[in-house]
Amino acid sequence: MARNRFNSGTAPEQELPKAKINKESLQRISGLVNYLKPYKWKFIIGLIFLFLSSLTGLAFPILLGAMIDAAQGNQKYSFIPASINLIGIVAFVILFLQSFVSFFRIKLFVEVAEKSLADIRRDTYFKLITLPMDFFSNRRVGELNSRLSSDLSQIQDTLTTTLAEMLRQIVILIGGVAFLFFISVKLTVLNLSILPVLVVVAIFLGKLIRKVSRQAQDKLAESNTVVEETLQGISSVKAFVNEAYEANRYNLSLREVVKIALRGATYRGGFASFIIFCLFGTIVGVIWYGSILVSQGELYVGSMTTYILYAMFVGAAMGTFPELYANVQKAIGASERVMEILNEKNEAISIVASENQTKKIITGELAFKDVVFAYPSRKEITVLKGLSFEARAGEKVAIVGPSGAGKSTIASLILRFYEAQEGELLFDGKPAGEYALTDIRNQVAIVPQDVILFGGTIKENIGYGKIGASDEEIIAAAEKANAHNFVTALPEGYDTLVGERGIKLSGGQRQRIAIARALLKDPAILILDEATSSLDSESERLVQEALEILMRDRTSIIIAHRLSTIREADKIVVLEKGMVIESGTHDELLKNEEGLYRYLSQLQFEA
Structure with a gap:
């Protein structure tokens, strides 16, 4: 059994790792300081108020001591009034000033921290969604979510509380020690x-x-x-x-x-x-x-009282430093992890929708020429070894082969989630590099085996294929995808919440919503990745009917295990160990008695 740790209700919270505070670590996080620049004047004013608040706090012990001395007829400090009443009035005036500056100090620090942290959260999220697929293949979603939540919360706490408190305690410590020497x-x-x-x-x-x-x-x-x-x-x-x-x-x-x-x-x-x-x-x-x-x-009694109060101030300040320092270390570590994301190289995708419009139209011709590919995270394993095949515009090309042959990798390369190490991928006879990523992805749609729906409504999930689509367009796409009947039978119809990852819907229903989404996108090239492999017979029939409509008049790349679903394909490409070993129509491939396709067909149809 695997020994994986998990947090139970009784387990102590996992602490954020701390980083050493040195020149190198401070240089690594210097980029986050730029997020304070738009609010630098408020930050500076907050620091001034913080300094004033600390100084006014240091005035009370000496005033209280002077009051006790005045009650005994003594006066040690000429700069403090000898009258008890006057000292009391001065103390209340200073108390009012401290309350005033403390209010604005807290307000300004929180405002600067919240706004700068919102900017960091925004940029970190924008960076995450524009990073290449290879970045996500090497990291867990929980880890990335932690950077947006725990790490940034730690930075937020440090900016709003820890930093201000540390500066305040430094002023109190230095000022308190100075007063201690001054008194005795x-x-x-x-x-x-x-x-x-x-x-x-x-x-x-x-x-x-x-x-x-x-x-x-x-x-x-x-x-x-x-x-x-x-x-x-x-x-x-x-x-x-x-x-x-x-x-x-x-x-x-x-x-x-x-x-x-x-x-x-x-x-x-x-x-x-x-x-x-x-x-x-x-x-x-x-x-x-x-x-x-x-x-x-x-020494006067009042001076001794003042001394004891300052000693308590200094002791309290010293006592808080270990925890404050530990929090700063955690914030440095959190900042380094956030900066790792912000410094990653992202894809050429804009977060401004208008900049992602299609500029070059693709008619649907697709070709792989001597493509060699290994996943960046597993460079020692070559998945595709000199792969070559082509699909003319409007053709249905099926990709078959045993598990691990590289079928799904082809889909990832068409969408340019990854780049081949050797060879070329061509669209309409032109290298893929001549097209913007948005041009390719705007004109290629995929219906995967495991459809992931977002946790909104059915209408929102179908509309994801074309942001801003009208209700009429969404309903028309659902009708073509054989989804309209089951959607309207639900109590809330198109406004039905699908639940997290579409959990409230069956596999066949999720597939039909994915098909409706792809229909709404109206792609030039369609990829079907095992789209019906996990469905029961009735669901498969309804989905297959919807797929026939979806594939009409567009280039379709059909990745399939069930060979019965690809008999009508214009071309079947058979892969083994990342290479094309056969190619032709269903009937042509069956004639090859030594062929892998004939062998796979016999296995399935005899079963």
Whole structure:
């Protein structure tokens, strides 16, 4: 059984990978900075407000300390009023200013982040849908969707919250330390002498805790995999009476999870105890030493209060940096993955519909000349080896052969999803390279074996063949495709939602909608890729009738397993191992007693 991980309801969320922050990583993501340029002034004003908000926040401890000193008849700072009431009024004015600038700081940062992220999402999606098929053959849809959701959400969080918070904490940290030295050099030296020990131990224990957490997550994923495999293969488990074996396997896996979790709890408990001791020990030490300084007349009570508040500010700022830094690392990693997509070379397809109009008309002549092809992801396997055949305009040419012979690859090359390494593909006697991609794809339609419908209505799915088609055109195409009767029998008719990937419709119904879509497109060249191979007899009859109408007066390339569906083809091309080994009509090929076509026919018709 495969050991594939999956996320269950109890599994911890998979963390986004982090990237090292260095010159190279920053250079790789520099392209995303361009998305901030249209909003640079709002971003700069937001930074100014952020700076002002942090500075006003730093003013409160010194004002509160001065108020306590004023109550005792002391005044340490000449730039602060000696009156308690005046200090209170100044504090409320500063509080109002901080509230004012904080509001606009948040509003501006969110506006800049949302608009720039919308631009990045738009361009990433536009780039994705214009990338060549080879890009998608090497990547999972879930991975690409993650880049549009998780990765961009991480960047969004960083721009709206993390970046602003980090800058604010830097200002508070620098300003707080400066005020600590200003109030009492002796107390500050005492504080800073403890800091290196705290940092070293925190880093060491933090790494241990993260390592154990990853191990626990992996083990939990393994135990969840046992559940998934057992439930998916429950019939096999019961047939072999292996319930006890599976129960023991799951129990052993859970014991490992508990063992690792307990080790992690030991590390976390030690870390928490150490932090509590250092944190409260520092507070006790500061108050102890500060009290001595107060008793010696070197420090006022208000100044000591101010010092404790600034020490708390600095401690809180330092405490937030590890998490903020980790979020920035995740954002850098997410940005690199998004930039990978944005830097990919796309096809010559425009996202502006008017620029994709057909410029060169194709009458329907098609020819392969000595075509050699291997998929870019599997370059060591040559799929087509010097393939040559031609189809005149309006001809029905069938492509047959055993699985792996290269039949479906021919369809991909006609649509120019891929380019041949050698040889030529000709349309109307001209190399395919002389036509724009849009010219070819606008005039070639395909009806595949597994029809994928979009999750909208039947009308929208048929209309996909010709954006902007009228209701009359859609209904006419459906009638020709033998789809109109079953569509009108549905309660909502053409407005019926087909469900995700067309799941609410049968295979034959999906095929007929695909045929209606192709009819609406009115292509010069039609490709039928195993269009009836998975249908029952009645559905096949209805689909075959629709296909006969669809193939009328246009070049048709019919890829088929069922040889009974291609007897009337003008030409049958027989492939084996990427080469044409026979060619002719049905009757001509049957006369060749040693031929592969005759052999395949005997197998099917005798069966």
